[in-house]
Amino acid sequence: MTVPFFFNFEPFTSPPPCDNFKRIIEEGGESLRKKSDQELMKLIEQKHRSAFEELYDRYINLIYSYSLKITKGNQEKAKEIVQHVFLRIWTTKSRYDPNKGLLINWLITVTRNISIDFIRKEKKHEEKQQMMVAETVITQESKPFQNIHIEDAKKRLTDEQQRLIRLLYWEGYSLREIAAMEEEPIGTVKSRLHQSLKRMRQHLKTEKEGRVDGQ
Amino acid sequence: MANECEHLMDYLAGELTEKEAEHFQRHLSRCEQCSSELEQLQEAWHSLPSEAEHADVPPELKSEVMNFVFNEASAESPRTMDASEKITAWTHRFIKGFAPITATIIVLLFIVSAGLLYENIQLRSTATERITNAAKTTQLFLLQSIVQTSHAKGYAAVIKTGDDRELIVNLKDLPILKGKEAYQVWLLKDGKRQNAGTLRPAKDGHGMLTYRLPGEYKFDAIGITLEPNAHGTKPRGKKVIGMAQG
């Protein structure tokens, strides 16, 4: 439907050849939507803006939802994080490597790194924060989660195991800080986290298999 | 060995410096235990984001992000006084090359009326829904070479389809480029530049580019530079194509 308008140009320039019509229309729209994540990232590397916008459209829901959770529902902060995430994607030299996994995992890693930088900077401005936040974490009620399976898998963990994961993954505490809060050697904290994640994975796996069997 | 294995959790949590991480990656390639553990831990780790509830994305976020990225990205690199002086000088040169001209306006009017006529014909002959989707030319600039060595010419048009606006730059008789060189399109609004992408001509000297205009972004001038490669976020090469002079 965008083709006909080009006839408008006939009076003053010769119209570009037909495959060029097709090409520009495709580049601007439909065909980008059909590109794989990897193809999209290649184009972005070449500073292809429409590809960049396509990436935004594709993943903004996940990135924004993630940012909103990590900022405990603060919209303004979440938006700021999203802006920096996309700036990093546009300017970064450390590229997404498809051999190392899905693009979404890479994007989330970028988002988490930026979020944690934000959180840590903020924490520096607060006093006695460690104790206060630690208490909040303990008393904080878990919200209804979107993904039932991960929720189920997490329920199999002890409160203590869940808490460690939350402190590390969502609250932006470093392993060293957690060790200090727990008054435990860092090695102990690491091996507890290790066990917790492995246990979670085990449950995720059995559920997945269970679902496949059930079908 | 055992000592190195202890860094697995730090690596997973992203707590190693870049150098340490590279070091650990080398360890991973040698240590089967670690690489198999890491794979398992990552499965759980990458499932954690799905704890986040689905949130509705604020509709204004996209244009905020795009403006932030493109203004920020083009503001980056050399932050010296020198650079800003250069930018000012460049801007002056840019503006000077862009005096509006009657011919363009006449052609523009012609195009608009041709467009309307075309639409009228369409209106009579096809379903109304096609019309509401029809693309409209909302802005048009004639372009021509401003250097002696080339006779490049063409046009830039802003096409509106629904809420989307797209800039189309169409040029012919472009000199063929060497190596990684590229033509880069710049938009100018109130003295501020916006990068609108790069193009390389085909063998026949024909080059085209489309660029989705962010949000409500408007511009009043357009210029094209010859750049050493397609990766610049600000003009480094000289301006070679500008808006046509009467």
Ligand SMILES: [Zn+2]
């Ligand atoms: Zn090892």
